[in-house]
Amino acid sequence: xxxxxxxxxxxxxxxxxxxxxxxxxxxxxxxxxxxxxxxxxxxxxxxxxxxxxxxxxxxxxxxxxxxxxxxxxxxxxxxxxxxxxxxxxxxxxxxxxxxxxxxxxxxxxxxxxxxxxxxxxxxxxxxxxxxxxxxxxxxxxxxxxxxxxxxxxxxxxxxxxxxxxxxxxxxxxxxxxxxxxxxxxxxxxxxxxxxxxxxxxxxxxxxxxxxxxxxxxxxxxxxxxxxxxxxxxxxxxxxxxxxxxxxxxxxxxxxxxxxxxxxxxxxxxxxxxxxxxxxxxxxxxxxxxxxxxxxxxxxxxxxxxx
Amino acid sequence: xxxxxxxxxxxxxxxxxxxxxxxxxxxxxxxxxxxxxxxxxxxxxxxxxxxxxxxxxxxxxxxxxxxxxxxxxxxxxxxxxxxxxxxxxxxxxxxxxxxxxxxxxxxxxxxxxxxxxxxxxxxxxxxxxxxxxxxxxxxxxxxxxxxxxxxxxxxxxxxxxxxxxxxxxxxxxx
Numbered sequence: 399x400x401x402x403x404x405x406x407x408x409x410x411x412x413x414x415x416x417x418x419x420x421x422x423x424x425x426x427x428x429x430x431x432x433x434x435x436x437x438x439x440x441x442x443x444x445x446x447x448x449x450x451x452x453x454x455x456x457x458x459x460x461x462x463x464x465x466x467x468x469x470x471x472x473x474x475x476x477x478x479x480x481x482x483x484x485x486x487x488x489x490x491x492x493x494x495x496x497x498x499x500x501x502x503x504x505x506x507x508x509x510x511x512x513x514x515x516x517x518x519x520x521x522x523x524x525x526x527x528x529x530x531x532x533x534x535x536x537x538x539x540x541x542x543x544x545x546x547x548x549x550x551x552x553x554x555x556x557x558x559x560x561x562x563x564x565x566x567x568x569x570x571x572x573x574x575x576x577x578x579x580x581x582x583x584x585x586x587x588x589x590x591x592x593x594x595x596x597x598x599x600x601x602x603x604x605x606x607x608x609x610x611x612x613x614x615x616x617x618x619x620x621x622x623x624x625x626x627x628x629x630x631x632x633x634x635x636x637x638x639x640x641x642x643x644x645x646x647x648x649x650x651x652x653x654x655x656x657x658x659x660x661x662x663x664x665x666x667x668x669x670x671x672x673x674x675x676x677x678x679x680x681x682x683x684x685x686x687x688x689x690x691x692x693x694x695x696x697x698x699x700x701x702x703x704x
Numbered sequence: 705x706x707x708x709x710x711x712x713x714x715x716x717x718x719x720x721x722x723x724x725x726x727x728x729x730x731x732x733x734x735x736x737x738x739x740x741x742x743x744x745x746x747x748x749x750x751x752x753x754x755x756x757x758x759x760x761x762x763x764x765x766x767x768x769x770x771x772x773x774x775x776x777x778x779x780x781x782x783x784x785x786x787x788x789x790x791x792x793x794x795x796x797x798x799x800x801x802x803x804x805x806x807x808x809x810x811x812x813x814x815x816x817x818x819x820x821x822x823x824x825x826x827x828x829x830x831x832x833x834x835x836x837x838x839x840x841x842x843x844x845x846x847x848x849x850x851x852x853x854x855x856x857x858x859x860x861x862x863x864x865x866x867x868x869x870x871x872x873x874x875x876x877x878x
Binding site for chain 1: 759760764779781782783784852853854855856859860863866867870871874875876
């Protein structure tokens with residue numbers, strides 16, 4: 399026992415010296431298992447590297463893997479496995495929505511809000527709301543545009559709901575799938591420091607679509623200029639969330655591939671917005687005069703006939 | 705006869721929603737089926753100008769109501785709710801009753817005419833019944849949810865009844 403005590407005391411002495419020299423080092427003792435020093439390492443390191451952490455997430459990916467391993471331990475055919483994707487409270491969902499509408503420059507949406515707890519509630523219900531908002535707003539806007547015409551008979555246009563649903567859900571799930579596959583492939587070649595799981599990419603895309611809901615409601619206003627200004631505004635906001643999320647993931651790659659990836663993301667997002675505007679909202683016609691002008695014409699006709 | 709009485713009692717419970725557990729304990733899907741079929745039938749015959757832009761078909765209404773109810777139930781269970789699958793379907797289906805009544809009223813009002821006055825009457829009736837449906841189903845379902853996720857569970861129910869109300873309000877006869 400005395401020999402063991404001597405050994406322990408000596409080790410403590412060494413450790414004290416080492417700690418004095420390098421405060422961040424791990425301390426290993428004989429009878430502790432290997433995993434704990436890793437945890438201590440993570441915890442000691444975290445406060446100093448938080449700024450890097452948010453953009454790069456090197457340490458975070460270690461923690462993410464640990465946490466992911468702990469969280470999703472249920473096999474995928476059980477109900478509990480899917481319950482882990484809905485592990486969010488009301489205030490968390492509201493925070494994520496706020497983060498997608500007011501993007502802070504330099505802060506990564508995934509690191510800041512999702513923090514290795516991606517949820518499927520937000521993407522699914524935001525897409526559902528968007529589908530119905532676009533269909534209903536399009537219907538209302540067409541109704542108001544064609545209101546004065548005698549030959550117009552109102553139709554609910556229910557077929558458009560299924561088209562809207564197919565488009566939006568395909569965009570919100572297939573584009574993240576393609577992007578994830580692409581990032582995985584580049585990761586195997588270039589060893590990027592940042593990599594996102596498939597669910598995190600779905601999460602970002604889902605929450606970035608939220609800004610289109612109020613935009614679609616405001617698109618009822620039948621003015622072309624207003625609609626395009628609204629579109630540019632919402633495209634800017636949600637596009638910037640996407641760009642700030644994915645730029646750290648590709649910037650270490652070949653310059654042209656990085657720019658092409660980010661460019662494709664933005665172009666696809668713009669195509670979705672433009673396509674929805676063009677298909678669901680009839681153009682306010684320019685040849686059919688607005689109600690103010692016929693009165694003007696009538697008064698000029700009267701003055702001319704005098 | 706006993707089943708009919710049970711269904712009738714549940715209808716009364718929906719019209720006067722008190723927090724009773726009778727609706728939840730003995731669930732049955734007869735009432736929702738009857739309501740769904742009658743709502744889908746009443747939504748037929750509207751502005752189907754042989755183009756595809758008309759109102760929803762029978763199958764579409766059916767699918768929306770049942771698929772919507774299933775999705776909402778799954779959502780509430782995934783968020784940690786303690787209610788069973790069929791109990792939730794039962795409650796959501798029975799709470800379509802006010803909207804079916806609204807559809808009936810709308811069709812009667814449309815027989816009288818389809819001008820602005822009739823539209824305003826229909827709008828008021830549909831909005832009132834939509835509020836009643838949402839409040840009734842929330843009163844039954846809210847207790848089985850974890851407290852900090854109530855809004856997450858109530859919102860899809862709101863969306864569900866909103867879509868059904870929209871289908872009712874935009875029904876225009878030929």
